[in-house]
Amino acid sequence: MNCVAIAVVLTFVQNLCLRPGQATAGDGANIAEFNILCEAVLLEDADPTVEICAADVTDAEVNDIIQLNVSAAPDSWYSKFLKENPAEEQTAKATGCSGSSDERRCIANWTKWTKAKADLLKRATTEPHLNPSKLNKKQTGASRYIAASQLLAAEAERELSEYNSIIKPKLVKENNAITTAIKAALYGKGTTAYDGTDAKTMGTLGTRNTDCKTPAAGKSIVGDLFCLCAVDSTQSSAKPCGFDTASAKSSDWLTLGTNHKKATWADIKTACKHRPKPKLSEDTLRSIQTKFLSKLKGDPAQDGTSKAAAYLGSHNNENVKRPMQHAASIMGRH
Template identity: 30%
Template sequence: MTISIPVSRKVVQVSVFACVLAALQHQQVRANVAAGDNAAERAALCSIIEVAGSRAKLHDQKPTFDSKLQGVMELNVTAAEDTWLTEFRSPEKPTMARDTNKHPLPQDRGWADRWLHWERAASKLLDPASHAERRQHYKLDELSEQQQRNVRAAVARLAEEAFAEATDTAAAAALSDIIDDTTLQKEINQAVYGMDTEPASNFANYKPFNNQPARNRETNCGTANTAGKATNMFEALFCVCAGDSRNNGNAGKACRADASAGSTWNPSTTPAPNAGELQAVGKLSNREGETKLTAADLNNRIATISNLVRRGPSASHIRKFLATNCNGAQANGMCVTYTGITDTTGDVRKAVPWLQKLVQTAAKLRKHEVGVRHIQAVKRSLKAKYNEAKKRILAIIGTGSSTSWDIRSRAGKATGENDESATNLRQAQG
């Protein structure tokens, strides 16, 4: 059964008016800077400050393959003929290394590039007792003369391959791309603070706005048409979050809905924010602990910030901009402005100075990671060659044969190259 309830036209009109009024009031409220308006921007910017200072650590530290290369080189010199070891001896004192300043290397043998590695390996063997101990360690003293000649040829070839791999252009490029924690931290701090290190907790050594602060917030932080002085990321956070002496309503709570940032900056009387005001904004970010930072992680943090930039017809802004300026007043905006980026042109990652620095740091971090992986691969390869050389010696001892070990067992080599190596070795054996 349907019951019809008559509703007067007057009541309907009043209801519609009430809804429209409520919508207009809501729109008016949102036209002001409200509590929590800039919370997302605060979180995004603080995600970078979180890895500033000395808190960022490389996820992959620099590896080294030097000991692996030296293992192969030392075995090569140990297996070599005594006449070859003589090249490394000082004529004046045979148990000491040759002084190449007094006794230069032969010019026509191409030894200069290899001599440093050879010399390091040979220096441990110049004493006859040490040489005998290493030969016994590798069981070379159990081989016949013919077997030793075969071992020398095989080990020399493996040592040459190891040296070539460790010193080729790819390895050199990889090593040049590898950075350390200090370099990473300096680059992030330059983007965040414009300094190599993070300011002290009281910000005593920090000079905001390039040490040339203006007497109004909009000049420091920017207007719709003019870029401000906030050239590093911490100053962008300050413009977005710092309370203002002219704040009213909830503008001072833009970054924390539960409480204000505790700052009442008044650039008209004191252009540079004081230590207390800087500390209040600094405390919005976590500045404890450490993070194992990767390029992917840093790029994600950068992307989050880039996606929060609000593009306009003449400039772009990070957070609450009300088509007036970023002067901190509730009806105008708490934001930072960047020219060169509009709703039709400009790349945020290139036009914002500190974002550009972070992008470059992420690219450098990516090259570091690729370099580390290459050097780790070289290290594994050198270890395999060293183990292969020892395995060949044991194979000869085990069979009692000078030629029964399998030349084709060389790890990681193509069949064609193995066949060529076998041919070369047979020629060397005569």
């Protein structure tokens, strides 16, 4: 898949995730929902270049191939290079490229192969089978393998060079779009703060009843996690997502909005980090969508005719039911 497709899928995920909701519940009641949204939270630090649009070969792999090629080279060629990588370009010019018709290219290649030889000899101290002196380069069939390693090295270097010089620069715009989509889904469209404090991240934070249902709710995944997991003083003994939010529970929901949003989001994000980090991919995003939709619950009491209203998570049995509703447009907007 390409990077643009990821941005499109992320927008779809964002539209789905911007309408969930629920008030606080008893211990562990919202853990399943918390775990699903955590998968999206853990994508915040993903590098699209590495995880989606990576080169077919890495620098480390190319270096390994070059070392293999050097180890299999004829002794007459291998002996031209120093055993230690020279620190100065002048050494390469004088030792390896005197009289060369293309000095710049010669210096680049000589330095590359000298480094490969030096790295190879260091590895050979712990990996003796890599020591070139132990290779029988004249045995039957060896020439075919040597020729193949030369072709492999040339192809690997070409692939990586093309990626770094042509493809990678073009990915900047697409990667920015992906990162922007992730941030918008997590913290809300148009937010300028990524610590849970922006008004676009959460509702007006007046009362939990009003902030955790439409139209105030559903601004962001982070806001949804506040509704699902934050422990306030009204039910300070409950841990709906399995962990405490110490600053939030020191006072009521309104005070959380003015004083404790940053600390509460830090508590929630820290709890998320105990989970394995998912790979940023189309499959991961679609999996989050599927699991998210599976957790939405219908609420006929809110809309008995169309049954369009839905909510995420559970509520306190002792409290009035306070779902963050999903309007009828939940399907129509996608």
